[in-house]
Amino acid sequence: MQRLNALREEVNTWEGIATQLQDLQGLAELLEEEPDDEVRTEVEQSLNALEQQIEQLEFALMLSGEHDEKNAILSIHAGSGGVDAQDWAEMLLRMYLRWAEKHHFRTQVYDYSEGEEAGVKSVTVEIEGRYAYGYLRSEAGTHRLIRLSPFDAAHRRHTSFAKVEVMPDIEDAIEIVIRPEDLEVDTFRSTGAGGQHVNKTDSAVRMRHIPTGIVVTCQNERSQIQNREVALKLLRARLYELELKKREEETARLKGAHVEADFGTQIRSVIVHPYNIVKDHRTGYETSDTSGYLAGDIDPFIHAYLQEKASGLESSPA
Template sequence: MAADFWSDNRKAQAHMQRLNALREEVTTWEGIAAQLNDLHGLAELLEEEPDEEMQAEVAQSLVPIQEQIEKLEFALMLNGEHDEHNAILSIHAGSGGVDAQDWAEILLRMYLRWAEHHHFRTEIYDYNEGEEAGVKSVTVEIEGRYAYGYLRSEAGTHRLIRLSPFDAAHRRHTSFAKVEIMPDIEDSIDITIRPEDLDIDTYRSTGAGGQHVNKTDSAVRMRHIPTGIVVTCQNERSQIQNREVALKLLKARLYELELKKREEETARLKGEHVQADFGTQIRTVTVHPYNIVKDHRTNQETGNTDGYLSGDVDPFIDAYLRDKAGGVVATE
């Protein structure tokens, strides 16, 4: 280990997390190999002295091993440059008024539950409440290995069709919300942001956050003048902490913007159609007149809308990643 390894504590911690993850991965494969070796020995003994009950136990022991191997094989598809990183997820209510704001909050709850199922840590950095219900926009960091690799499949416009609980006539409404997914690349890529390119405002926090909310101008709004990108953070207790988080969010957005430009230029040179807007409709949730969730890119679908909205998003993530990897997409 280099003498100055801990001189930058954040980078050192990132390296240690990466090292621990690799050690865990090696240990997992070694454990599988040891289990298979033991079962192979038992199988050889059973060939000499057959025992139906013992054979059934050996076969049953293979089931969790097979499931574990399938999960590890699936992880091989998460081989993008930043797939192992934490994810920064933003949700913005689209057209549809209060219904769209309610839909944005439903999506937030869905992804928080998804993260909880995966034992990922979440932290909401900015929460802009709707006037009557729901949320206009929200930004949350999801911390866990491969969080970005999984969630990059979710970027785009999500549509909800339902009987509106906010319509006195209880008519059917269509609502839209845009989901943005960015990798947390603060410790892995050097993005230079000049102080003169920043316009920074402070204001009082308006969301939940403890006793300090609404007492000091601790919330930070940061605008990157060359691109017009605006990020806000009102989660932390101090203005300094909120500035640091806002700068991290800005770096992630600038990196995502650069990636988008490169993809569009590559598509243009290939003569492919380039979508003009950022948000494209990727998935529709219908709860009236029937129940179905359908992904328009992979044709993955399910009739279990309650399960999906409670965080069961993995089948859609799996289908997207397999489709990108050229695998076979199975529908329910």
């Protein structure tokens, strides 16, 4: 039903555009017979609005991956840089939450590990909305921040790193078998926000998948059962991502293509001292509006990445 509703909405959108174009064509023919500046202005404004709408729809056509329409599970981990890196991780979290809000996506934080002095060590958040994963997959990688450190008494320039992971929320769309004997489950008392139930019961869940060593935690739900369900959901997504990477590596090996590691090399740098610039090292796209970028205006970077990927696919031999 969700798929049907999405397709119906898409068809209605294109049919609505076709109807508006027919109406505007009729007005244009009338203008040729009886010029009217007011009607001409109205037609031009309507055409500009339609052009922008079509550009957005054409861009959405690039989101044609198998899981692009799905929700996204986004994790941020502080890297090297000490307290500054943990603060940078929290800045990235705030940036993505604001981006999601602008797109009217719903968000829910599943696991939040506070930093020792400031910021966060790691955080996992689900972003719910059509094409959330398709947009955010461009953000996976290492992000670098260069600034005058607010945590340095001498106010020196520091470089901080944070790693962003993005996975599709696969729900039950793919078969990932998790055997109970392959799980090691620990419970502990939640340490974050949670009201009167915090620290009274061992409601938080840490789950380790023994064959792969993958560990997930969830402590934000009120009951242990809810936290366990969410942890299983996160584990299933991570196991799917692991399996997908294995297939991609095997495909690349058979084709003889070189596979570059995603993590360990910055994909994007944010510099706020001695000048302001945000630059994506994969596409070359950059902006001097660091404030807007950190406030969630990341769409131009997402668009540039997807256009580059689409161009690469178009130019590759069949």
